[in-house]
Amino acid sequence: MAIFSKTCEYAIRAVLYVAHKTTTGNKVGIKDIAAGIDSPELYLAKILQDLSRKGLISSVKGPNGGFYINELSLSRPLSDIVEAVDGNGLFVGCALGLKQCSEVNPCPLHHQFKAIRDQIHAVLRTNTIGKFNEELVNGLLSLKK
């Protein structure tokens, strides 16, 4: 088990790829994105269609079309991507899968995993989609390999 689903991993990587490739207003095609993050092109297309419907990214069809991210979305937190794809189970659910796990009816790991969930949530809320653009452009950060 990884922390995110494969779909979500692709989604985050793709959005960050689009973000740092389209800061100058240009667009990037699905082939380019798929190659840039090493993901199956047609599957990624589905994921981006979904994110586009949900307003996280934008797209235009036709020649010179492709995906891009507007200024406003660049400041949205990564948690928006995760919630759109994997839901909020990572932030709120019970580590052991109990339906009614809570402070008053805790599973054995409730308290300790509350801290972990909060930390995951905090990291994803405080990092924006546009935050890594510079380091991605100059190659200090990787989205493939």
Place this chain on the structure above:
Amino acid sequence: MAIFSKTCEYAIRAVLYVAHKTTTGNKVGIKDIAAGIDSPELYLAKILQDLSRKGLISSVKGPNGGFYINELSLSRPLSDIVEAVDGNGLFVGCALGLKQCSEVNPCPLHHQFKAIRDQIHAVLRTNTIGKFNEELVNGLLSLKK
């Protein structure tokens, strides 16, 4: 997405259930366990067979048979269960699924999720299978609902 697979959630809950039910040397049957942690009986049977083969729990067939946990296993960390079921991906993998993510070739979330993974690992390493027995017996902790 939850943190653990459903199989792993069942596994942890079942092992903790067996642990606190068998401290006096008696055994507990699969029906009892499945009811006690609210899981599908036949699926849970498969999971416990696997854990038994791997030596995390013990079992005996026949009348008055069932599952139990020996004294030594009571002091094993929960991470042993997680690794047996979900592998160590939660502790070591890249949050964004990169194959070669590392300090020198980091994904955008590498450093921040390193801390999170380490915390998850620490929690699971420092909590033993037997640690919650008392609170489970007196009902302060729950394994179902």
Place this chain on the structure above:
DNA sequence: TCAATTAAAGATAAAAATGTCTTTTATTAT
């Protein structure tokens, strides 16, 4: 207007995870 381009949408396929059913094996008590 027409052809080329590119994403959207719908259908299908393959793989993995989850869940169930049946038969076998080991153990116990009679």
Place this chain on the structure above:
DNA sequence: ATAATAAAAGACATTTTTATCTTTAATTGA
């Protein structure tokens, strides 16, 4: 020994996730 019990094992079914293929719709430039 035999019958009853309970886990082990193997086969099968369902659901979800991941991946692919085909057709449609929108946009652009010639």
